[in-house]
Amino acid sequence: MSTSVVSPGASSGGAPIRSLEAPGPRIGEKIIKAVLWATATLSILVTTGIVISLLLPSIGFFQQVSIWEFLTGTIWAPAFANPSYGVLPIVVGTLTVVFFAILIAVPVGLASAIYLSEYASKRVRKTIKPILEVLEGLPTVAIGLFAFNVLTPLIRELTPFLPWTGPFSIGVAGITVGLLIIPLVASVSDDAMRSVPASLREGAYAMGATKFEVAIKVVVPAAISGIIAAFVLGISRAIGETMVVLLVAGAGNPVLSFDPTKGTQTMTAYIGSTATGDISQGTITYDSIFAVGALLFLMTLAMNVLAMRLVKKYREVYD
Amino acid sequence: MSETTTPSTALPEISVSADKVTSVDTEPKNTFELRNVNVFYGDMLAVKDVSMAIPHNQITAFIGPSGCGKSTLLRSLNRMNDLIPGARVEGDVLYHGMNMYGPKVDPVQVRTVIGMVFQKPNPFPKSIYDNVAFGPRLQGRNGNLDDVVEEALRGAALWDEVKDRLKDNAYGMSGGQQQRLCIARAIAVQPDVILMDEPCSALDPVSTGRIEDLMVELKKTYTIVIVTHNMQQAARVADRTAFFTVLANDETGSRTGVLVEYAATTKIFSKPDDERTENYVSGRFG
Numbered sequence A: 001m002s003t004s005v006v007s008p009g010a011s012s013g014g015a016p017i018r019s020l021e022a023p024g025p026r027i028g029e030k031i032i033k034a035v036l037w038a039t040a041t042l043s044i045l046v047t048t049g050i051v052i053s054l055l056l057p058s059i060g061f062f063q064q065v066s067i068w069e070f071l072t073g074t075i076w077a078p079a080f081a082n083p084s085y086g087v088l089p090i091v092v093g094t095l096t097v098v099f100f101a102i103l104i105a106v107p108v109g110l111a112s113a114i115y116l117s118e119y120a121s122k123r124v125r126k127t128i129k130p131i132l133e134v135l136e137g138l139p140t141v142a143i144g145l146f147a148f149n150v151l152t153p154l155i156r157e158l159t160p161f162l163p164w165t166g167p168f169s170i171g172v173a174g175i176t177v178g179l180l181i182i183p184l185v186a187s188v189s190d191d192a193m194r195s196v197p198a199s200l201r202e203g204a205y206a207m208g209a210t211k212f213e214v215a216i217k218v219v220v221p222a223a224i225s226g227i228i229a230a231f232v233l234g235i236s237r238a239i240g241e242t243m244v245v246l247l248v249a250g251a252g253n254p255v256l257s258f259d260p261t262k263g264t265q266t267m268t269a270y271i272g273s274t275a276t277g278d279i280s281q282g283t284i285t286y287d288s289i290f291a292v293g294a295l296l297f298l299m300t301l302a303m304n305v306l307a308m309r310l311v312k313k314y315r316e317v318y319d
Numbered sequence B: 001m002s003e004t005t006t007p008s009t010a011l012p013e014i015s016v017s018a019d020k021v022t023s024v025d026t027e028p029k030n031t032f033e034l035r036n037v038n039v040f041y042g043d044m045l046a047v048k049d050v051s052m053a054i055p056h057n058q059i060t061a062f063i064g065p066s067g068c069g070k071s072t073l074l075r076s077l078n079r080m081n082d083l084i085p086g087a088r089v090e091g092d093v094l095y096h097g098m099n100m101y102g103p104k105v106d107p108v109q110v111r112t113v114i115g116m117v118f119q120k121p122n123p124f125p126k127s128i129y130d131n132v133a134f135g136p137r138l139q140g141r142n143g144n145l146d147d148v149v150e151e152a153l154r155g156a157a158l159w160d161e162v163k164d165r166l167k168d169n170a171y172g173m174s175g176g177q178q179q180r181l182c183i184a185r186a187i188a189v190q191p192d193v194i195l196m197d198e199p200c201s202a203l204d205p206v207s208t209g210r211i212e213d214l215m216v217e218l219k220k221t222y223t224i225v226i227v228t229h230n231m232q233q234a235a236r237v238a239d240r241t242a243f244f245t246v247l248a249n250d251e252t253g254s255r256t257g258v259l260v261e262y263a264a265t266t267k268i269f270s271k272p273d274d275e276r277t278e279n280y281v282s283g284r285f286g
Ligand SMILES: Nc1ncnc2c1ncn2[C@@H]1O[C@H](COP(=O)(O)OP(=O)(O)O)[C@@H](O)[C@H]1O
Pocket: B041, B046, B064, B065, B066, B067, B068, B069, B070, B071, B072, B073, B084, B255, B257
């Protein structure tokens, strides 16, 4: 950014002696540094703001409901005449969604990534990769409608032996969320695997490894930190997914149940269906949204910390 | 591949003609026989019409200016070229008389018999132990591989330096140690041949010396083919040396590698038949 650098070299005899001092104060450099610092700080401030805005109303909530009751209670009925604030039913709802989403997205996403990175020709990859990126951004409400209209009846038909009841199912919601995050998991894992140096693959081939052995025994282990990051991104999205769960699992009365064929609420579905226009600030129902939000935040945080530990433990460092 | 008594003096001085190759029916003195081999990358002819015999339990060096197809030819000896889309080999590459590009030949199996060490050390980002055990495990040998690992590391003159840190990551080793680990890793597969593509070009002189000593030791057990840009190295370790050069076609702009001269190393470096060889080994070219 510095302009017109004039060498103040004083010539002495033959070649001019050139100054070693800075030609100017390099203001631009300082401005850039300040701007970059400000943007970095801004993102931290925003995050802090989110946490605080979650925590403040939660404090109001926990003045009326004990944390113990909140975390261990098994009935979630905040809007009832005789309210109860046990968060477990909607936590179990969220965990069920995450469980089914992982069941679908981790194997399928990883297999797709292995195909893309190790098997697909350049041309195929060039076609599929952008499609995946578009799929990642598909509006979840559309996917939710598709799942409710097509996927739910289909799965019911294929599994007549299961005790299906109403039109809603938390298990199908989990499967849908799993399908939803496959492109993300596949795409990020593919990036990680493709950044593994070709020389490692060659080394394995030269010892008589097959393509599949190269992928499983060399490339996946070498890319494991990136692959775990892909899983974490996917699971975070599964935890946070609201629209699909509202549409497919219904927003009905949550009951503590591990039955995936029943409809129930998740934490996000509760927030999404409760935070509507006719909720008034200052009520305990209002505050309960923030308590659930804060717990959601903590769960995501805990998972990220766990993932960082895993990455550190299993990472294969190459340079 | 048991020990065969190959009198090194009995080797043919001049490039082996096709007739001579077919007449080999006694002791299998030659590990490889190449007849009119062309290697293509797509439409590009990278190596043209190479015929040569690579003797058993000897070190054969490929030298020549960069881009003359040394690596390309070397990689055609264990079908590593198959991994490059569009790469193609014409002519006959015979391994103990068997056509390496025959319909029934499995490239994966080929590479368990003919191993390879690369220019840049490429250990896996795993422990030293797991690097060496990698090949045996691929072959289905599970359970305790301590003996196999120790033997391979001893074979690569690395055991004493690493025996107390087998569980450490291979990337904590020096470049020279990493390259010897790659040699140990190749040995552990129990190949008959080890191909080496400029194995010392990323190493310091001391590490280079060690690997050269190791090669001389290894040729008792293995046939070794080495590509090197270092002529002193070829002169020091190789029994036979092949000199390649590039022919540029001014009309099409294509560059094709050809074998200029192939003979005992002493002959190549003292009284080569071809003027181009003479110019190259005396440093007047390239
Ligand atoms: N993977 C490849 N694809 C296309 N051309 C290649 C490839 N590898 C090498 N070549 C070309 O083949 C010729 C010989 O290369 P190479 O065998 O690497 O030579 P050397 O090892 O003697 O330096 C060069 O012109 C090079 O550009």
